[in-house]
Amino acid sequence: MFHYLSSRSVDSAGHSHPGPEKMTTLAMLTITADDGTRGYAFGPPEVIRPTVIEAFVRKVLVGQDPFDRERLWQDLVHWQRGSAGQLTDRALAVVEQALWDLAGRALKIPVYKLLGAYRDKVPAYGSTMCGDDLPGGLATPDDYARFAVTLVQRGYKAIKLHTWMPPVSFAPDPAMDIKACAAVREAVGPDIDLMLDGYHWYSRTDALTIGRALEKLNFAWFEEMMNEQSIASYTWLAKQLDIPIVGPESISGKHHSRADWAVAGACDILRAGVPGVGGITPTMKVAALADAFGMNCEVHGNGAANLAVTAAIKNCRWYERGLLHPFLDYDVVPGYLHALPDPMSADGFVQLSQQPGLGEDINFDYIAAHTVTNY
Amino acid sequence: MFHYLSSRSVDSAGHSHPGPEKMTTLAMLTITADDGTRGYAFGPPEVIRPTVIEAFVRKVLVGQDPFDRERLWQDLVHWQRGSAGQLTDRALAVVEQALWDLAGRALKIPVYKLLGAYRDKVPAYGSTMCGDDLPGGLATPDDYARFAVTLVQRGYKAIKLHTWMPPVSFAPDPAMDIKACAAVREAVGPDIDLMLDGYHWYSRTDALTIGRALEKLNFAWFEEMMNEQSIASYTWLAKQLDIPIVGPESISGKHHSRADWAVAGACDILRAGVPGVGGITPTMKVAALADAFGMNCEVHGNGAANLAVTAAIKNCRWYERGLLHPFLDYDVVPGYLHALPDPMSADGFVQLSQQPGLGEDINFDYIAAHTVTNY
Numbered sequence: 001m002f003h004y005l006s007s008r009s010v011d012s013a014g015h016s017h018p019g020p021e022k023m024t025t026l027a028m029l030t031i032t033a034d035d036g037t038r039g040y041a042f043g044p045p046e047v048i049r050p051t052v053i054e055a056f057v058r059k060v061l062v063g064q065d066p067f068d069r070e071r072l073w074q075d076l077v078h079w080q081r082g083s084a085g086q087l088t089d090r091a092l093a094v095v096e097q098a099l100w101d102l103a104g105r106a107l108k109i110p111v112y113k114l115l116g117a118y119r120d121k122v123p124a125y126g127s128t129m130c131g132d133d134l135p136g137g138l139a140t141p142d143d144y145a146r147f148a149v150t151l152v153q154r155g156y157k158a159i160k161l162h163t164w165m166p167p168v169s170f171a172p173d174p175a176m177d178i179k180a181c182a183a184v185r186e187a188v189g190p191d192i193d194l195m196l197d198g199y200h201w202y203s204r205t206d207a208l209t210i211g212r213a214l215e216k217l218n219f220a221w222f223e224e225m226m227n228e229q230s231i232a233s234y235t236w237l238a239k240q241l242d243i244p245i246v247g248p249e250s251i252s253g254k255h256h257s258r259a260d261w262a263v264a265g266a267c268d269i270l271r272a273g274v275p276g277v278g279g280i281t282p283t284m285k286v287a288a289l290a291d292a293f294g295m296n297c298e299v300h301g302n303g304a305a306n307l308a309v310t311a312a313i314k315n316c317r318w319y320e321r322g323l324l325h326p327f328l329d330y331d332v333v334p335g336y337l338h339a340l341p342d343p344m345s346a347d348g349f350v351q352l353s354q355q356p357g358l359g360e361d362i363n364f365d366y367i368a369a370h371t372v373t374n375y
Numbered sequence: 376m377f378h379y380l381s382s383r384s385v386d387s388a389g390h391s392h393p394g395p396e397k398m399t400t401l402a403m404l405t406i407t408a409d410d411g412t413r414g415y416a417f418g419p420p421e422v423i424r425p426t427v428i429e430a431f432v433r434k435v436l437v438g439q440d441p442f443d444r445e446r447l448w449q450d451l452v453h454w455q456r457g458s459a460g461q462l463t464d465r466a467l468a469v470v471e472q473a474l475w476d477l478a479g480r481a482l483k484i485p486v487y488k489l490l491g492a493y494r495d496k497v498p499a500y501g502s503t504m505c506g507d508d509l510p511g512g513l514a515t516p517d518d519y520a521r522f523a524v525t526l527v528q529r530g531y532k533a534i535k536l537h538t539w540m541p542p543v544s545f546a547p548d549p550a551m552d553i554k555a556c557a558a559v560r561e562a563v564g565p566d567i568d569l570m571l572d573g574y575h576w577y578s579r580t581d582a583l584t585i586g587r588a589l590e591k592l593n594f595a596w597f598e599e600m601m602n603e604q605s606i607a608s609y610t611w612l613a614k615q616l617d618i619p620i621v622g623p624e625s626i627s628g629k630h631h632s633r634a635d636w637a638v639a640g641a642c643d644i645l646r647a648g649v650p651g652v653g654g655i656t657p658t659m660k661v662a663a664l665a666d667a668f669g670m671n672c673e674v675h676g677n678g679a680a681n682l683a684v685t686a687a688i689k690n691c692r693w694y695e696r697g698l699l700h701p702f703l704d705y706d707v708v709p710g711y712l713h714a715l716p717d718p719m720s721a722d723g724f725v726q727l728s729q730q731p732g733l734g735e736d737i738n739f740d741y742i743a744a745h746t747v748t749n750y
Contacts (some may be wrong), residue, residue, distance in 0.1 A: 067484070069491030074689050103491075107482040109442070114489065116444030116478075116656060259667035263638055281491060285663035292634035292664045314449050 001027045001045050002370040004335045007328055012167050015130040018137065018327035026336065028367060029053075031098045033066050039102025040362060041305075042336075043094035043275075049086075050375045056087045057095055066102050073279060089252065089278040096279030097305045097358065104357035111305075111358050115284065115312035121349040122310045124342070125193065126156040127302075127322030131164035131171065131180070137326060141179040145187035147326045157348040158193035158220065158318055159184065165199050172199035174206045178213040185217045193318075197223040200250070204233055211241040221246045221269060221298070234266035244268035249300050254278055255285040262293045273300030280305055287313045304341035304358040311352050319350050335366050376402045376420050377745040379710045382703055387542050390505040393512065393702035401711065403742060404428075406473045408441050414477025415737060416680075417711075418469035418650075424461075425750045431462045432470055441477050448654060464627065464653040471654030472680045472733065479732035486680075486733050490659065490687035496724040497685045499717070500568065501531040502677075502697030506539035506546065506555070512701060516554040520562035522701045532723040533568035533595065533693055534559065540574050547574035549581045553588040560592045568693075572598040575625070579608055586616040596621045596644060596673070609641035619643035624675050629653055630660040637668045648675030655680055662688045679716035679733040686727050694725050710741050 004026060009019025027045040032038050056079045060072055073096055080087045104111045128147065131138045138144060148159050163180050164171035177198045185194060196214055207225040214222050221244045226233045228248040238245045247267045251257050254277045258270050270293075272286035283299065287309065290297035296315045299306050302322060310319045321342060324330055333340055338361040342350045353359030379401060384394025402420040407413050435450045448471055455462045479486045503522065506513045513519060523534050538555050539546035552573045559569060571589055582600040589597050596619045601608045603623040613620045621644045626632050629652045633645050645668075647661035658674065662684065665672035671690045674681050677697060685694045696717060699705050708715055713736040717725045728734030 065488075065492070067488040067492055068494075070493040070687060070689060073491075074493065107484060109482060113440075113442040116448075117440070117442055118445040118449065119443075255663065255667040256669060259637075259664075262634075285666060288630065288660035288663035289634075289667045291660060292630040294631060312445060314445060 001025055001373045001375070002336065002367045003372060004366075004370060006334070013165060015162075015165060016323055017129060017132050018134070018325050025372065027094075028336075028362075029094050029098050031061065031066060031095075031102050033102060033106065035106075037102055037106040039066065039098040039100070039105060039357065040360065041094045041097035041101060041358075042360075043090065047088060047090045048094045049091075052083075052086055052091050053375065056083060057091075061095070066099050066106075069096065069099050069103070069281060072096075072099065073281060077278070089254065090275045092278035093275045093280075093305075096281065097274065100280050100305070100308075101357040101360075108356045110308070110352060110354055110356065111280070112308040112311040112352050115280075115308065117311055117352075118314050119311055121345075121351045122307065122319040123157055123317070123348055124321040124344050124350045125158035125160050125195065125318045126151040126154070126324050127160045127197075127320045128162050129323040129325040130162040131168060133168055134327070141176070141183035143326070144180045145183040147324075148184040148188050148192075150326070151324065152188050152192055155344060155346045155348040156192075156321075158195070159188070160195040160197055160223075160320070160322075162323070163196070163198040172202065174202065174210050177210055181214060181217055181219065185219075190218065193220040195219060195221045195223060195246075196225075198225060200224050201227055204236055207233075207237055208240060211237065211243055215241065215243045219243055223247065223271075224249055231260060231264050231266045234261070235264045238265055238267060246298055247271050249273065249276060254282045255289055258286045258289055262289060262295065268295070270295050270297045271300050272297060274303070274305040274309065276300060280309060283309050284312070287315060291315050302342060304353075304360045307342050307350060307352065308358060321350065335370070336363055337361055338363050376400055376747045376750070377711065377742045378747060379741075379745060381709070388540060390537075390540060391698055392504060392507050393509070393700050400747065402469075403711075403737075404469050404473050406436065406441060406470075406477050408477060408481065410481075412477055412481040414441065414473040414475070414480060414732065415735065416469045416472035416476060416733075417735075418465065422463060422465045423469045424466075427458075427461050427466050428750065431458060432466075436470070441474050441481075444471065444474050444478070444656060447471075447474065448656060452653070464629065465650045467653035468650045468655075468680075471656065472649065475655050475680070475683075476732040476735075483731045485683070485727060485729055485731065486655070487683040487686040487727055490655075490683065492686055492727075493689045494686055496720075496726045497682065497694040498532055498692070498723055499696040499719050499725045500533035500535050500570065500693045501526040501529070501699050502535045502572075502695045503537050504698040504700040505537040506543055508543055509702070516551070516558035518701070519555045520558035522699075523559040523563050523567075525701070526699065527563050527567060530719060530721045530723040531567075531696075533570070534563070535570040535572055535598075535695070535697075537698070538571065538573040547577065549577065549585050552585055556589060556592055556594065560594075565593065568595040570594060570596045570598060570621075571600075573600060575599050576602055579611055582608075582612050583615060586612065586618055590616065590618045594618055598622065598646075599624055606635060606639045606641045609636070610639045613640055613642060621673055622646050624648065624651060629657045630664055633661045633664055637664065637670065643670070645670050645672045646675050647672060649678070649680040649684065651675060655684060658684050659687070662690060666690050677717060679728075679735045682717050682725060682727065683733060696725065710745070711738055712736055713738050 003023040006024035270290040381399040645665040
C-alpha cells in the first residue's frame with residue numbers, strides 16, 4: 001500500500017470529480033513465482049485488503065503453478081461463496097491480473113499477444129466525469145460542449161458523456177441530460193461518435209424519452225439509464241429503441257449474467273470490464289459469448305488490463321479513456337508509473353505497450369519511497 | 376505430405392474400421408516465423424491442400440506477427456465466405472493450431488499453460504469405432520460387451536459406444552443399439568460412465584425410444600441421434616429426456632450456431648472440437664459460451680489440440696480417446712511421432728505433455744524419409 005499524488009476526489013455517491021491535489025492510497029499486489037518472476041496489479045486498498053489476501057488468496061495461490069490461471073481462478077470463485085462478500089469480483093480481478101502480468105513477464109511478451117492479438121492499437125473514446133456544479137467545470141450543457149471541442153482537438157474521435165447525478169442539486173433531470181447531449185452534438189458536428197451514460201435509475205418512460213432524443217442526435221449508444229437489476233426493464237427498452245443499448249456494467253454474475261441479458265434481448269451490445277467480472281479471462285469469456293451471439297462487447301473502464309482485452313478481441317469498437325474533466329490532465333503520468341499505460345496519439349488511437357506483461361511501466365523506486373504498509 | 380503405416384480403413388460412409396496395414400497419407404503444415412521458430416499441425420491432405428494454402432493461407436499469414444492469432448483467424452474467416460467452400464473450418468483449424476504450436480514453441484511453454492491451465496491431466500473415455508460385421512470385431516452386442524471389459528481393464532473409467540451405421544447391412548436398428556448398450560452396462564457394472572453416439576439420422580420417435588432405454592441403463596449422455604440441422608428436433612427431444620443431450624458436433628457455424636442451440640435448449644451439454652469449429656480459440660469460445668450458460672462443453676475428438684483445450688477449461692468432463700476397436704492397439708505410436716500425444720495411465724488419466732507447443736513429439740526424420748510432396 002502506497003501513497004501517490006492525485007487531484008481526484010470522490011463525492012458522497014462515489015463519483016469522481018476534480019479536487020485539491022492530495023496524497024491518495026493505492027495497493028499493489030505482487031505475486032512471486034519460485035524462479036523469482038513477479039506479476040503486479042494495482043487496486044484500491046479497500047478491495048485488495050490484507051485480510052482478503054490472508055484468508056483466500058494465499059490459500060489458493062501459494063505453492064501452485066501461476067500458469068494454472070483457470071484452476072486458480074475457479075478455486076477463488078469457490079471461495080467467494082463462503083467469503084461473506086469479502087472476496088469480491090474486484091479483488092479476484094486484481095489477483096488474476098497479476099497472474100497475467102506474471103505470465104507475460106515470465107514469457108517476455110505483452111499480455112495482449114499472449115491472448116492472441118487482434119490489433120496493436122485501439123481507437124479511444126473520451127469518457128467524461130459525471131456532471132458537477134463547479135463553475136467552468138461540467139456544470140452546464142455549454143460546459144460539456146466546450147469540453148467536447150477540446151477533446152476533439154486532443155484527437156478523440158468519440159466522446160461519452162456522464163451527466164449529472166445526485167448529490168448535484170438539480171440531478172437527475174432528463175431534460176438537462178438531453179440538452180447536454182444536444183449541445184455536444186452541435187459543438188462537435190456529425191462525424192464524432194457520441195454516447196450517453198447518465199443517471200442510472202431513470203424510470204422506463206424517462207429512459208424511453210431520453211433514448212428517442214439520442215436517436216435524433218445520432219448517438220452511438222445509450223448506457224445504464226435504469227437499474228440493471230431489472231432485465232425486464234432493459235428488454236422493454238431495447239425492443240423499442242433503435243439506438244443500441246449497452247450493458248450490463250454494474251451487476252454481479254460475471255459472464256453468466258451476461259448470457260441472461262443476451263438471451264433476453266436486454267441489450268444490443270454487451271458490456272464487461274476486468275474489475276467488474278473478476279479478471280481478464282472472464283472478460284474474454286463475455287467477449288466470446290457476445291461474439292457467439294453476433295454482438296459486440298464494449299469493455300468497461302480504462303487501464304492496462306482492459307486495454308489488453310480490447311486489443312485481443314475483434315468485437316469491441318473502443319477503448320474507454322478517462323475519466324476526463326476540464327480541470328484535469330489525463331495525460332499526466334501518476335508518480336507510481338514511468339509512463340501512461342494508455343498513451344493516445346493525436347489521431348485518437350491508443351498504442352499497446354510492447355513491454356512484457358500488462359505493459360504498466362512501474363516506478364518501483366517511487367512506490368518504495370511512498371509505501372505506507374508492506375504486507 | 377507424407378506416408379505412414381496405418382491399419383485403419385474407411386467405409387463407403389466415411390467411418391473408420393480396422394483394415395489391412397497400408398501406407399496412409401497425412402499433411403503437415405509448417406509455419407515459420409522470422410526468427411526461425413516453427414509451428415506444426417497435421418491434417419488430412421484433402422483439407423490442407425496446396426491450392427488452399429496458396430489462395431488463402433499465404434495471403435493472410437505471410438509477413439504478419441504469428442502472435443496476432445485473433446486477427447489472422449478473423450481474416451481467414453472473411454476469406455472463407457468467398458472461397459467456394461475451399462477454405463473449410465477444418466483447414467482453418469489446422470492453420471490456427473500451427474499458430475498456437477508456434478507460440479508455445481517460441482515461448483517454451485505447453486499450449487494448455489498458455490491458455491491458462493485448469494489441470495495437468497484429464498480423465499479419458501474410450502470411444503469405440505462404429506459397429507461393423509467383422510467376426511470378433513464390433514458385430515454384436517456381445518462384441519461390445521467383451522470389448523468394454525478390456526477397455527475397463529486398460530483403465531478407462533468411461534466408454535462411449537458408436538454403434539452400427541450403414542453400410543452395415545442391418546443398420547440402423549434402434550433395438551440393436553439398445554441391446555449393445557444394455558450388454559455393455561451389464562458387462563462393466565454400474566460404476567463406469569457410458570455414452571451413446573449411434574446412427575445420426577434417427578426419427579424423433581426412435582430417438583425418444585432409445586433415450587428412455589438409456590435412462591434406464593443410467594447412461595451419462597446421448598449424442599447426435601438425429602440430423603443436427605434441425606434445432607427444433609433436438610429441443611423437442613431435450614425437453615422430454617432426463618439423460619443429457621450432447622451437441623452439436625457436425626454442423627457449421629462455429630460458436631455462433633452453438634449459441635443458437637443453447638438459447639433453444641436443444642442440448643444439455645454443448646459440443647465443439649478444434650477441427651469442427653475452426654481452431655483452438657473458437658473451441659475456447661464455445662467453452663466460454665457454455666460456461667456463461669452454466670453448461671458443460673464436451674470436446675469432440677482426440678489429438679493434441681483437443682487435449683490442450685480439455686486441460687485448459689473446467690467445464691469439460693472427459694477427453695475423448697479413440698477411436699478404439701478390438702483389432703487395433705491405440706497405444707501404438709504412429710511412425711511420424713516419437714510418442715503418443717495422449718498417453719493414458721492405468722487409472723484412466725491422460726497426462727498433458729510438458730513439451731513446448733502442442734506437445735506432439737514429431738519424428739522429423741521419419742517424415743523426411745516418407746515425404747511424398749513438399750510444398
